[in-house]
Amino acid sequence: MVKKDELAKGASWEEMEHENDDMQPHLSAMNLQSSVRSCMEEYKRDGKQAAIDRAFNELDIKKNGQLDRSEINAFMTQAAELIGLKVAPTVIDDAVDALMDDVGASLTKYISKDHFDDIFQRHPDLLKCFDDEASVRLQKREISTRKMSTVERQDNEQENREVWVHAHAKWKSGKLALVWTFLYITANIVAFTYKGIKYANRDEATEVFGNCIVVARGSAQCLNLNCCLILLPICRHFLTRLRATKLRFFFPFDAVLESHIYIGVAILIFVVMHVSAHMCDFYRFARADEADILALFGDKLGDIPDGISERWGLLLATPAGITGIIMVLCMLVAYPFTLWRHKHFNSFWFTHHLLIVMVIALCFHGIGSLLEPFQSVYWVMVPLALYLIPRFYRETPLSKCKVMDIAIKEGNVVGLKLARPKSWEKHIRAGMYGFIQVPKVSCLEWHPFTLTSAPCEDFIEFHFARAGDWTGAVHDLLEDLAPKQDEEGKEIPKVDNSSSLVVKVEGPIGASSQGFSDYEIVVLVGAGIGVTPMISVLKQLLLTPGKMKRTFLYWTVRDRASFEWFTCLMDDIFDSDQKHVMQVRHFLTSVKDDDRDIGAVLLHHATRAKHRKTNFDLILGQYNHHQVEVG
Template sequence: MMKRMESLKQALINDGLIYGFFALWMGANIGLFVYTFWLFETADIHVLMVACMGSSLSLAKASAATLNLNSALILLPVCRNLVSYLRGAVIFRGGLLRLLDKNISFHKWCGYMIMLHSIIHTVAHMYNGLNFQRASEDPNFVPCTDYFVPGTPIPYYFSMLYSAAGITGMVMCIVLFLMMNASFEYLRKTNFEVFWYTHHLFIVYYIGIITHALSGLVQTVNPDGSFTKAGLTAWQWVIGPLVIYGIERITRLFRSTQRVVVAKVVQHPSNVVEIQMLKKGFKATAGQYIFIQVPTLSSFEWHPFTLTSSPEESFFSVHIRVAGDWTTSLAERLGCHWDAKGNQIVKSGYKGNPSKMPTFNVDGPFGTATSGDAFKYSTAILVGAGIGVTPFASVLKSIWYQQAQGLNMKLRKVYFIWICRDRRSFEWFQDLIEALELQMVSQGMQAFLQIDVYLTERIKHEEITNIVTEGDASEDLLHGQHTKTHFGRPHWDKIFAETSTKHANEQVGVFFCGPKVLGKVLHTKCNEYSDKIQHGGARYIFNEEVF
């Protein structure tokens, strides 16, 4: 019991506000469900229909109310401009910022709730049809609706399927099934196009949910014995979020039509292409991301990429790993080619006629957990795994420029940890690390930035022998830098213990981008070691890169 309480206490250190928001949202769902169920069970205007169909009617209407709530909420987290605006608001600081960074998680929660209550609603109405059919066969049957007349050739059960409610219900179930299955991480990463297209079926879903009650199957009883259709109510729930989302899409459309100039294309080893672009009025902070569309490849697809340029540079850039159909086609249009091992076939990028350069549309930038937040701490730990290093390229560049300009920063110490399996992936990032180190050495600030690279790839014995034999003891044995390369995975307990000793009683910002499994480990360590602050440790604030 004590161990569970200790784990809960540690979890609340970083995520208390997130758990509180989740509890509020879950409470709203449960409260609305229970209230609507109770209303249909007890209200006089529903007594005939409940007597005829049973509590399955109350269950169907309670799940419908919860569906309306979540159908309204699910749009707001994906309004990227709204989220970015809120991140810049004065009231959003600390835990509230981390709450905003969970916008996609909240979007998923709402999606799961919609799927759950769609199943409940559908199954409950199936029972309603059967119960009504059985009740209507009773000689003493008292009509509870004038939509169906007992004794007609077409039974109620089948008439319900042919009604507006039945048709829209079936269409919405199919749409939700397609959207949910295309949202699984594996399919989303391997075939983003399927995810993108199926998710835009949300338009069909909202048309369905607004018109679902058009036929008026559920009716109330008036004092004179006549019946009144319940009417359309779903639109009252979703109209506000739909308007906000409409403004969001118009804003995206306007920004995406602004002219983008591709200033330079650089082909890097290991199937990586760097694209440097210019756009009038474009302003970004360190660690933000953009969406890119190439009309010649697809008229509708937008793909997210983290900015690798810093705010101080005159252009903005992205580094794209060529791994799928869309990125492969893009690289070919830019004149970039690699052999089977990822070696460059040509030494530079685009060599064709500039007039044939594909047109780029850019939407953004949008804020995330690393968007300048690292500069709000005196000590920051940046952890990038594999291609997850890209947002930190922007942060490290910004540090370099601010140091070069002699700007006064709150940030006094940066620990940068990069975990990578393939050592060849270091190549495109190498120049930045070297330039940053030279800048720090020239200003006598070697202690400001500590870079540790962890190489998880198994290296042959003879390669290690050559590295040790030829390397300078004062430099990194693998790359010839002051930065040290470690073989194997980080020993997190050792890293956090040493940092806690060096920065006792401080708040240390931990920023991570990479696999979810590693993110969970880091999150746990942040909570675990933050709990030791009363014993002279540090408090670790965990932030994770999401988009």
Template sequence: MVDSKEFAVGIFDALARRRRQNLERITKEELYDFWLQISDQSFDARLQIFFDMVDTNVDGRITRQEVQELIILSCSANKLAKLKEQAEEYAALIMEELDPENLGYIELWQLEALLLQRDTYMNYSRPLSTASAAAWSQPIPGGAPKPPRRPWFSPRRAATRLRLAARENWQRAWVVALWVAAMAGLFAWKFTQYRQRTAFRVMGYCLPTAKGAAETLKLNMSLVLLPVCRNTLTWLRSTRARLFVPFDDNITFHKMIATAIVVGILLHAGNHLACDFPRLINSSPAHYEMVARYFGPEKPTYRSLVAGVEGVTGIAMVALMAVSFTLATHRFRKNGVRLPFPLNRLTGFNAFWYSHHLLAVVYLLLLIHGYFVFLVHKWYQRTTWMYISVPLLLYLGERNLRAFRSKGYSVKILKVSLLPGGVLTVTMSKPHGFRYRSGQYIFLQCPTISPFEWFIPKLSHPFSITSAPGDEYLSVHIRTSGDWTQELKRIFIENYFSPHSTGKATFNELGSLEQKSLPRLFVDGPYGAPAQDFRNYDVLLLVGLGIGATPFISILRDLLNNIKLADELMELAMETSRSEVSSNSFSISTTSSSTKKRSYRTSSAHFYWGIIEMHNYLTSVYEERDARTTLLKMVQALNHAKHGVDIVSGTRVRTHFARPNWKEVFTKLASKHPGATVGVFYCGTPTLAKELRKLSHEMSHRTSTRFHFHKEYF
């Protein structure tokens, strides 16, 4: 806000200099006149204001120093601190372009000519492929005209939306429907059973309600383990089960089951404590005689009921689950709740992870609670162990497998880079026999941070693999947002980094790793993720917000490696066809080289039909038409024209100072790839996912291109 204020003061001073005034205060008429000048949308008016801001001595000329000062001001307004360090170099670049005769200044007409030619300079977002460089990708335009208003309800449009929703969500729908039906069936079965028991005359409808809820709890306490059996899910992703089971929604389903468990606890414990027990202890001797065989000849007190095995285990389970579920909520897990010391330890990822392991005690108590259950004497009616035994054994087997495998996957740290925005890039050796697919993720352990990770495999720090399967190393990008990642960053910065200036080092590396006593890292995985299915589509649209771009780094590297491999194989095939005359030789006599490349790539990964376009959007700055970014856009264009590098990203990929117009993006893809299947992969916050999902549905209905949306939240 302060930086924007400084920029506004600069505009005010420029307008005041036009009047040859040094204003300390302003009248209403002068303010109105200033407003008219600022709100003038014409090119000449905006250019004149911009020129006057730079021309601080009002001599009609702009010097290199004045240009440098305005670049610094523009960088401050857009919070681009790194660019401020290069302000002198960028000012020299502008003067070199506009002052070839070394007069030491430029005039208004020269600045106007440069701004009018900016679009020519900006056409540089090159595709990263071996295709013809003539097919450069164009910047995606923004600001599409608003469509005319339509009536809020249309039966045809509602039917279309319903059909698209069914097509998109049928996998989720049948799984959730089956789950709800199972809960409803179990509740109804147990409710009816206890409705016909003699105890119903004593305790009323509270008893069958509590018992029905208990039956759903048994089911859900078993099902809640399945979505977190990661090895099993990774294996199932490679089978035909992926065609009808939405494995991408495993954590969502895990949370849904947890919510159902909370509801079941409220119904079960609430009816027992607030209804069943009071009715039992206040029952008449005749009514109590009906249930005396379950509770003894003497009527129990409320305290004796609660202090029994059933009561103690039940209350203990409720207390432990209340702690675990509360610390697992989004705000607690992401440090969104600020608590005073020492309660601040109850927030963050570590608190979530350790509290979740309290559920191991809950399952032990559940088995005991289920054995000493009220109103049941026969062993085969104590069904709790029947529900949870198989899922529990499967989960325990997975944990043992992960513990064994993680100790065998010890890696050596090869390189650590500290990137802007608090992001660490860790490059590690690849363990022998470690195989993975692009888009998958791994878990990292670091016993240096938490001693318990050595004794209890703390495999709860997932990171997308950013290296390609063909690389000889593993790499991950880690954003320091939680307590564990902040501690990892602190260890590297305090003990292993020696800051030094790297100039224009690749990826803006700020430090190099010194070979001291490096922390031990263990790897567990790989595990399946939505992005690993990218090979199933003709065209890919990869959308990553911030650190959400990490799953796609591996995919892009994999694409480039395959393109390079295809070129090498083509050259080998061409040499073979020249040197060997055989019926089995690879002939290119009737097919051009480019066609053969396409054929090869289609057979190995059928979406290699076109070039790779990359667009980088910096949404934290002011949009491209804003005066605060005008000079930066000019510098960006000139720097790329001369050096071939974008000033923001440090790569050939152009950075757009705007938010993407997603409708334009989808429309462009649909017109460019008619009849194709487009995989839309998104990783980031849930907000944008709704818009991308909606556009995928709409464009699939309106065009011949089919968009399939996949999301992954960080």
């Protein structure tokens, strides 16, 4: 994008209204809407030309057979207000110039009836502003009924075919998850059955505990399996390495967070089964014959007391009893906060670490080897190490990165450029993300942000918006450290610059957006600051397209200033994409796309005409290779 003079943001609507005071009583929003309704009725009754004539007469307030600048300016101003397009009056002036230039009326300074007709003749799609929604729906229904009466059988076959194709597509996209879910359920059934049968056939155990021991040991084996599996989805670095291999075609890496939640629910179910079964075991143990107890445990429990409460206390005082109580307490505190994860994330985050304590306690749960040699530690020690090692590493000075640049952008967005750590060089891919900690703001909080830099660049870059307490505090801190400019645009030197800022980074971590290299057609969709992973992918595709043949980027924002975040990249796409394989479309959602209002239709037509000829986007107020669409 080539910057032009900024639009006069301080200008108000009163300036325009004062210029056209004689037009305002006639061109209120209510008058425009009633005019459009009457044109719709004219269109349905007498046809296209009559509707165009009626619209021209309604807009011709002076009744002199022509639309001069003041009349066009007035109805475009009212149309902009109707659709929610808040721009300076100079934008409306430019739109009037573009419309008059489009019809060849730049010299006469007015639009005649012939000019007005010419707009709709050259652009018949604009005639839909005379259609009402009810008639459009009726026409579609009549066409559909007519087709059913003539080719009903063929349409039904096509519909059945489409249903089958849709079902096949759903299966194809989710079959990996279904297959692995089936394997997971099967593994739990096998684990429970294996251990349950083993203890059902162990007579000395059933003599003391009855069938309760079957449920307790079966659920214990499932807990070992699930406590092993629940750690794997949060071993981000390990999964990142696996995602870079061919295994990504056989395992649903994009569903690991959901699997973490499902396994957590399974653990809760098996814990309830295990604890309930052990309560039954304790009850029977307290009343069992001492000879049967000695036959099962030998001298592992020492002297067996005779009292019921003493026997309960004996079991609770064992390592299995103590660690079991610790694990249950950790779950009682941590699990309720998972229900309030979105509303009270910090509370959820800190209490969730109690489950790490639970897993560590599980390693020592069977240390007494009362019924069999303990094995829990062998189930969880590898996943636990894969999770804890990166967590400890990021707290060391090795995770610090040098701040290279700070950019404060429109819309409360911060651009943070850091020196790339050497450990990232072999593993970084476009579409990845990293965790950031700013010790001056908080020594405990790490927040994930997607990389907007490409792997070929010798730095890493993040963009994030002010969206909460932490991002707000970081924004304020970086704003104080960011370079300032004087009125002439020259940078003002600062004593305290970005080199005094300590930023820690963990990564790079794989994400679903990095799988773009496996496809010939890439569709990227981003909303607001959520476009950041797409920016990294676009940068990479510009340099190394690979097997990509076409790329589509759809970016929606609410604020016009947001389009300035990545202006240089958009210009690079336009300049470098000689084969036109990349299509970029921008959407401004704060403005309504009202194709039933003739003023709004002509206003949009004028902005498109201006952009076609000069690449100047009236909505943005600057030159832009990709025109902004509304709605």
